[in-house]
Amino acid sequence: MDEKDMKSMLHDVFSEAMKSKIFKDRDKLTPDYVPEYLPFREDQIKRIASALSQALRGSRPNNIFVYGLTGTGKTAAVKLVIRGLTERASELRVPVYTSYVNCRQRDTGYRVIADILESLGGKVPFTGLSIAELQRRLSKRVDSLRGRVIVVLDEIDFLIKKQGDDILYKLIRMNEELSGSSVSVIGITNDLNLVDMLDPRVKSSLGEEEIVFPPYDAVQLRSILEDRSKLAFYENALESDVIPLCAALAAREHGDARKALDLLRMAGEMAERSGKDKVTREDVEAARGELEKDKVYEVVSSLPLHAKLILASILNLTEDRESATTGEIFGEYSRKTASLGLETVTQRRVTDIISELDMMGLISARVVSRGRYGKTKVVKVQASRESIEAALKEDELIEHLLK
DNA sequence: CCTCCACAGGAAGCGCAGGAGT
DNA sequence: ACTCCTGCGCTTCCTGTGGAGG
Numbered sequence: 001m002d003e004k005d006m007k008s009m010l011h012d013v014f015s016e017a018m019k020s021k022i023f024k025d026r027d028k029l030t031p032d033y034v035p036e037y038l039p040f041r042e043d044q045i046k047r048i049a050s051a052l053s054q055a056l057r058g059s060r061p062n063n064i065f066v067y068g069l070t071g072t073g074k075t076a077a078v079k080l081v082i083r084g085l086t087e088r089a090s091e092l093r094v095p096v097y098t099s100y101v102n103c104r105q106r107d108t109g110y111r112v113i114a115d116i117l118e119s120l121g122g123k124v125p126f127t128g129l130s131i132a133e134l135q136r137r138l139s140k141r142v143d144s145l146r147g148r149v150i151v152v153l154d155e156i157d158f159l160i161k162k163q164g165d166d167i168l169y170k171l172i173r174m175n176e177e178l179s180g181s182s183v184s185v186i187g188i189t190n191d192l193n194l195v196d197m198l199d200p201r202v203k204s205s206l207g208e209e210e211i212v213f214p215p216y217d218a219v220q221l222r223s224i225l226e227d228r229s230k231l232a233f234y235e236n237a238l239e240s241d242v243i244p245l246c247a248a249l250a251a252r253e254h255g256d257a258r259k260a261l262d263l264l265r266m267a268g269e270m271a272e273r274s275g276k277d278k279v280t281r282e283d284v285e286a287a288r289g290e291l292e293k294d295k296v297y298e299v300v301s302s303l304p305l306h307a308k309l310i311l312a313s314i315l316n317l318t319e320d321r322e323s324a325t326t327g328e329i330f331g332e333y334s335r336k337t338a339s340l341g342l343e344t345v346t347q348r349r350v351t352d353i354i355s356e357l358d359m360m361g362l363i364s365a366r367v368v369s370r371g372r373y374g375k376t377k378v379v380k381v382q383a384s385r386e387s388i389e390a391a392l393k394e395d396e397l398i399e400h401l402l403k
Numbered sequence: 404c405c406t407c408c409a410c411a412g413g414a415a416g417c418g419c420a421g422g423a424g425t
Numbered sequence: 426a427c428t429c430c431t432g433c434g435c436t437t438c439c440t441g442t443g444g445a446g447g
Contacts, residue, residue: 110431130430133423304434326410346436351411367411371445374409 021234021277022268028232029265031258034079039227040220041073044211048081048186051209055096055148056089060182063172063206067192068213071256074188075154077213082152095147103159109167112159113138116151139174146180157191165202172205215255221247224257225264233268238279242267245284263287293387299360300391306345307353309336312398314363315388318381325376326351336401354379362388 027033038045044066054061068074082098089096099119106112109131117138142149151171153159159167174183187206198206216224225243246267250260266287271279303311313332317324324332330347337344345353354377358365364382369375381388393399 108432130423133430345434347410348412348437349435352435355412367443369443369445370409371443372406372408372447373445374407375441375443376408376410 022237022272022279023232024234025232026265026268028228029261029268031261034076034083035228036080037227038073038077038080039224040216041077041213044073044213045077045081047209047211048078049084052081052085052150052184055085055150055184056092056094058094058148060148060175061150061184062208063184064186064209064211065206066186066188066211066213067194068190069215069254069256070190071250071254071258071260072213072215073257074213078152078154078186078188082150085150095145096150097145097147098150098152100152100154102154103157104155106159109159110134112153112167117141120145120149135170135174139177142174142181142183143178149181149183150186151183152186152188154188155190156187157189157194160194160198165198168206169199169202172202216251216257217255218247218251221250221255221257221260225260228261229264232265233279237268237277239281241281242279242284245281249284249288262291266291292384293390296362296383296387297391299362300388301394305395305397306333306337306349307357308392308395308398309333309401310350310353311357311362311388312336312392312402314357314379314381315385315392315402318379323378323380325378326354327376329354329379339401340397351377 028035048064048066051064052061066074066078079100082100086096086098097120099116101112101115101119103112106115113131113134117134120138120141153168156168168185168187171183171185185206222243225247229238229243243264246260246263249263250256253259263284267279267283270283270286270290271277276283300308300311310329310333313329313336314324317328317332326347330350333350334344354363354365357363358379362381362383363379365377365379367375368378389402392402
């Protein structure tokens, strides 16, 4: 390939990327796009909206608790209502402020309060202040706004499992010291059993309004995908069995609409990459594998060294059998660290790391009692071995340990 | 029925980095 | 410069436990 060919090749690749034959607007399929209309969620939206509409009349909206599994439209519904509310509020010149915090990414009380404060226009250092000081500042800030503050805590289960419910309690109680302003909390959770973990006072206060989002069934998913595909794809870019397949695959996973949309988007990308002008069911199959690979790569590569070593140990131990126990894993892990000349972490820490890997969905760890032979965790590999291995091999230290 | 294995997992606390107030 | 606070990753020490084998 000479210089001219190279140039024209690059030109082709780039202009190919510019004019897609398949996507009209790919962004309409990304998880953070909030559509104008959410099908099958009219009831829930109406209830959230009517609760929040109190803010327009200048009184404090009830706290709301929103339940539902992943991909059932909770976040989208809340964001949609919030967006509508802020628009209306500025038309009417009513002071309404909103704050959205995702507690999966910000799972400490400090970060949550800091984020709320920041979104209300306060400045907060990454660390260094006491929680009490932070609260004082937030309370002062809210008070000076002289309006209704609505705080959305998405995936609140992560915060509560890690830190307990006292932050929630304090947020709710803040109203007692406020006169011209108020704080309302919208808690969104994937975990339906979360309520049991709450302090009764928080429970009754947060449960002023409870809204449930049931999973979508395959028919509903299909209709959602069809609506969305009209925005995202050119006409006739999809073969007729693509949407039903995506819907069916996602319906199998507790009706997760986000999954369905991810599949559809990735399938489109697969088709586009291979230069086709139509998305086929083969692309959907390929998209499935690709999504899994991406997800695994993302988690595994960001793991700290010892977690990677433990994961590698689990992989080794389960090469020729199904499962391994904590003790065996600790042994294998110790051998690996010794051969690298590293210190080991304690077994206590290893059990925690195993639980963390479990929560990430890379492995499954189940506590079993084997009677005379003690109580332990039985660990199996959950994600695809090849994906995990590929991601682990990116780390030079670990690469030659695997083979 | 009791024992006792091989851990699970709670509680406390340590050392560090990063930052605030004084 | 000093003291006090946080989160984070980790250790130390600890109590708890389901059930096979005696």
